[in-house]
Amino acid sequence: MTSEHGTPTPAAGPEPTGCPVGHPAGGGGTAGGASDPRRASRRRFLGGAALTAAGAAAGVAASTALRGPSPVATAAPLTLADLDALRAQATVPFYGEHQAGITTAQQDRLMFASFDLVTGDPVAVAHLLGTWAAMAARFTAGQPVRSGDVRPEQPPPDTGEASDLGPYSLTVTVGFGPGMFDERFGLAAKMPAALRPLDQLPGDSVLRPEISGGDLCVQACADDPQVVFHAIRNFARAARGVATMRWSQLGFGRASSTGAGQSTPRNLFGFKDGTNNIHADDTAATAAHVWVDASTDQPWMVGGSYLVARKIRMEIQSWDAAPLADQERTFGRVKTTGAPLSGGTEFTPLDLAAVAGTGSGPAIDVAAHARLASPEENGGVRMLRRGYNYTDGQDSRTGLLDAGLFFICFQRDAHEQFSVVQTRLGSSDLMNEYVAHVSSALFAVPPGLTGPGDWYGKALFDL
Secondary structure, three states: OEOOOOOEOOOOOOOOOOOHHHOOHHHOOOOOOOOOHHHOOHHHHHHOOOOOHHHHHHHHHHHHHHHOOOOOOOOOOOOHHHHHHHHHHOOOOOOOOOOOOOOOOOOOEEEEEEEEEOOOOHHHHHHHHHHHHHHHHHHOOOOOOOOOOOOOOOOOOOOOOOOOOOOOOOEEEEEEOHHHHOOOOOOHHHOOHHHOOOOOOOOHHHOOHHHOOOOEEEEEEEOOHHHHHHHHHHHHHHOOOOEEEEEEEEEEEEOOOOOOOOOOOEOOOOOEOOOOOOOOOOHHHHHHHOOOOOOOOOHHHOOOEEEEEEEEEEOHHHHHOOOHHHHHHHHOEOOOOOOEOOOOOOOOOOOOOOEOOOOOOEOOOOOOHHHHHOHHHOOOOOOEEOOEEEEEEEOOOOOOEEEEEEEEEEEOOOOOOHHHHHHHHHHHOHHHHOEEEEEEEEEEEOOOOOOEOEOOOHHHOOO
């Protein structure tokens, strides 16, 4: 049942071989099978947004190159191709106390997938989670599913579309839905209380069941769209006979910042979004609001977190016809700077008691989004946002753009955090005129993997 590493051996499908879980991703090693990263196109650089720490440092030199040689320069500046190569080879450590992809500096691209388990065999589920762990360890190091020769009479073990790319800071985050703990797998007694389904919230009447929920989820984030697609595609391939993809979502342009070094991005309404988000370097905040601690009813979740995903359609054309003053009143912030309407700069705390200059009422409307989402209005509740913009093209029924925000957040207990905030927003937020929540899902994200031989939820299964 288990390999020499203690990882369940997958029963079928593309199987990592050659000690796949024995190659930690955090060493920054060159991807097996990857070609010269300098071949990566300039288009990929221009299409990306976030720089890794190494890339950011290199960006200074690249910027210098674009401005012209400095009289005190002593080394040749990096070219755009050099910078792209650095971004391509950037890695995020795979093993650790927590899964990567939560407090990791947010990358520019997302593919999120939800799966339904189609087996009643817990061993088969454990095999799949072990296979995914081995594959994720390789993918985050820029390696394919398997190295070595491929027999011509068999399908290649890796789909190949990322074989000449680098890891581009890929992270893979796996979660468990409530269905993991139904009568099929004998895990009911290990279901966390915090994973019980969310109650219906204001505005949930338009949720679509076919793009909600799921037994497993995989969040793949990187600075290249093909890298995240490759990860999800091969995970789905490996899941044949055990799980089928229920729904998925591509995302672009991070809609929040998760590190103090990242700028606040703008959402598709053109406003800075997530100014007060929890940052990874605020360890007190992450400990208090993001990571599950020893007080949990399920010890296997210590070090984990709970993920809420909400697909929020934005009525862009209606928004674009709204006057600027109405847009700013809706957000409670100045569109150009992100500063609160109560004054100051972007990071000035909201002054909820401030009066408008006309003396006619509060500077920040009582139904403004920033006010209703603030910890001050929600008993100090906070959560870590990690959303992405999305577009599914044009709605053929209406002719309007089908686009919006794929909202993801992480917290210790979604019932005590996300639900509290969303109840207030769904009831009276001025923004409700322009948005609709069409998809919802809740997953328990177990802690990080300790090293080769560990796998997602290993402590959950008595194998």
